[in-house]
Amino acid sequence: MNMKLELVVLPVSDVDRARDFYEKAGFRLDLAKDINEEYRVVHLTPPGSECSIIFGKGMTTAAPGSAQGLYLIVTDIEEARTELVDRSIEVSEVFHDAGGLFFHGHDAGDVAHDGGGQERIAGPHPERASYASYATFSDPDGNGWVLQEITQRLPGR
Template sequence: METRLEAVVVPVSDADRSRHFYRALGFRLDLDVTTGDGSRVVRLTPPGSTCSILFGSAIVAALPGPSCVVLTVPEVEAARSELVQRGAAPGPVRDLPTGVRAISFRDPDENEWVLVEGMAIELFTPSA
């Protein structure tokens, strides 16, 4: 199973403060979207990286706790089968509102791993 680390979700208590902090570190701002219902998604990429960080109210609560790692896979059903063979317990394949197909599972520490088919940028782009 070929995978590529796409994004790491970082729980934060203040999206503006975190955006400023990471921008000051040289992270590239890829996305900062607020929808009509007030949900917000911020995506930043470290210099030279192909993996981004995500935070905001439309992703995870800002409380400390388990994290979420997003991986992309060429074919989600094949990835699910391989995960089952390797002892993980992924949920069913689901079609997200953005048209992205995904599965997820948790590690022993309750960190969530989400595997999405193709590119995951659309996964965290809320509908307007």
């Protein structure tokens, strides 16, 4: 049986502000519907993604900004970062992990992060190794996104 991740619910405090942010970041608006005063839905999809985000009023009891480690995979980290910055999104500088492993932090403003033995090194990975270069940003509530450069997928992916 195949299972595909299709939708991620984001906890936000201000639906209109979140919608404006994600549209400015280039996400496609798929649905915006006010069901009633207690239930409002906004559904958007990142460019080229098969997985979407949804948020609104009455959607989740999770604290606004508590979604972290949301990965957006790109083929050129510097180009993706530049495009977001050109759209007035605050994005960290490109970095890589000293150990060359999965990056598990998310703070967009933290350039020298130690997340349990992890160290950010400024700039993309020296060999531009797939899965090894990152940049981070957050939405207005603090939901944390990670751009990750993947140019060649691991076998089976």
